[in-house]
Amino acid sequence: MTRYFEDIEEGDVYELEGRYDVTTEEVKEFAEKYDPQPFHLDEEAAEESIFGSLAASGWHTASMCMRLLVDDFLEPETSMGARGVEELRWIRPVHPGDTLRVEVEILEKRPSESRPEVGHVRTKLTGYNQHDEPVVAWTALGMTRRREPGVDAADGSED
């Protein structure tokens, strides 16, 4: 059953089943491309940093959680991208050997006022490590397709 905007309920919580194993190789590969700071690339430098040991780039951590979200929550028929993110927090460092999982909570939904096929959904995502400690969290401003494009769009205003 494809989940459309109409099927989403404020307050619903989804505990996604996927797990992401963080490896040294991938932490360094991501950092070399996108965030080549010493504490993401070099064990010795990381030990002297506030991270304590080699730590994934925050953007890498977000990307790994995004993968879990795409695999187990977003659907190609209804996911329409996101306008942005609020309150992204890197709560704890993510290290090689960690295993990540994701929880999603639906905070708010409302139909787009300008695009009849679009519903806006505000979602809180929290990523946890294998000790059930939160490591990252953000609020996504996502767009989800409506099963029945709405009459709410009559005014044509932007939103």
Add this chain to the structure above:
Amino acid sequence: MTRYFEDIEEGDVYELEGRYDVTTEEVKEFAEKYDPQPFHLDEEAAEESIFGSLAASGWHTASMCMRLLVDDFLEPETSMGARGVEELRWIRPVHPGDTLRVEVEILEKRPSESRPEVGHVRTKLTGYNQHDEPVVAWTALGMTRRREPGVDAADGSED
């Protein structure tokens, strides 16, 4: 000259010189790993999406801008990571063939109250394409090393 917390001035704007060429190969490679939604992977699916043509994952766009920031702004001697990000907005789609550049504005700085070697710096980053259109923006909650660890830390409170 290494830029320490003391050298950063609120209101300063840095136009970074680096440029990032967005390629089809890299857009698909990132998407396959971290955001395998059809509009990031497949030209035909992207044409039918709100993006109009193949578009980089928003996390990829952020990561490419991060690379420009690391290359031309952050310094290994003084960059201490970030606690998070506010108001991340994917303003326009980023497509293969685009070239990205980054501007940084210092919004606010204050010494940490708990860690004498740390200064908090709130920074607005904006990524532009080759048409000088903003494509992404966020406010980073960064930490920068102080040249002279501060006496402000006397109360030992957390911040």
